[in-house]
Amino acid sequence: MYTSLVLLSICLFTVLRVVYTIYTSVTSPEKSIPGPWLARFSRLWYFLHVRSGNFHHENIALHAKYGPIVRVGPNLYSIDHPDKNVYGIGSKFKKSDWYEGWKHPSPDRWTLFPDQDIKRHAETRKRFQNLYSMSSLVSYEKYVDECIDIFLQKMSSFSRSREPIDMAHWLQCYAFDVMGDITYSERFGFLDQGEDIAGMLVALDNSMVYSTLAGIYAWAHPYFYAIMEKIPGSGAAGRNFLMKFVQQKIAERNHTRSNLNASEKQLRLEANDDAPRDFLDKLTDIHERDPQRVTSYHIFMMGMSNIVAGSDTTAVSLSSVLYNLTKYPSTLARLRHEIKEHEAQNDSCEGFIPFKEAHAMPYLQAVIKEALRMHPATGLPLWRVVPEGGAFIAGHQLPAGATIGINSWVAHYNPSIFGADAHIFRPERWLEAEQEKGEQYQKMEANYLPFGLGSRTCLGRHISTLEMCKLVPELVTKFDFELDMPSTNWTTKNYWFVKPVDFRVRVKPRL
Structure with missing residues (x-):
């Protein structure tokens, strides 16, 4: 009897929910916003299409079919240009509940990327932005x-053995070891072994998939997480693994520092900012000078952020640079010519090209910029919530509480901004537009968002730029790369980061 009553209640609740959803979708003032029919009634349509791992391409197709604003779920809208009211500095549009999936369910656990509290995010960002600055x-x-x-x-x-390699994997090994060195003065060892050390890459991938999908039904995240963290290999378990790893590294550093004598500690505190000291040391120094400004949790939070976000973005971006240069030999030849001219003018320079010089090479910068336009690392909309009072966006008045977002892929492939050849890798478009310095250049810059927008722009973007500017000239001058895939068009999977599935190449030495 009791079981029957429970089942009847569940069925009744489900029916009422469906009726309510249909009623609101029919009577809603936003019913004129186009989109897939099933997306009017449930987020299930969006969930299934994100789960397919191909939503970046689908998102572009949706806007080509429906126009500048598309419904992808109840009260969930994708737009095709970065509205300044939504993403500009001082915007009151906070991040949506999708970012809840990127948090640990404990209320005292939060990190910079998913933080929905606008004021707290701004205050936290100020504490750390100098550590990530160009200087x-x-x-x-x-x-x-x-x-x-x-x-x-x-x-x-590899050039001697001529065996094909997964270049995306090796570029992630590079990016991961760089972040380990920068953060902890300790490479993880990915480059040495070429393998997933302690299962960190798998843990990171699983965590990404979990967060991407769990955020769509954010209300269920605490319940999902409590179950999933007990299952080895799950995304929640992967996140717990990464948290323990960071905590262990911080504990080891604290132990080392506790054994320093007074004079050694003073030397650390007085060290010049240009000295080669890692991120953890710099943070701990600030903590010891001012524990209220940078707390122990802040140190953990930023150490975790460097690991979670610091490798995938750079690895994906570097993969795009090398992939497109391999596909477009004339572009590669022009880049090599610029590098050769630079070397001729700086023949006394030893070692790798210094970052300041690489950053001043126009065609290298255009190549990197175009590669990030063609294949931005993130491939889902940057969801924001319409604040109290509503907002007029893309020709529609949206109510408070509506969720809107732009996908960097949609912005970067918009033909009204980047032209009919937006699907072509052509670094010259940036040099041409910059030379004219006209309205077209301003539009391109405003719609270029590989690292996000406004106050939520990726804090580590300059470190990623450093890694790319330093590595690309060395790779293209010392080696040739030949694609070793069934098709010249690579396959990708999009779970927030749009990662190549099998970017296989053969490496050849250049004389």
């Missing part, structure tokens, strides 16, 4: 050089 890159360049040296040795070995 701070000088102190990290030594760590990047160390990893480039090992990476080039590996490429030389």
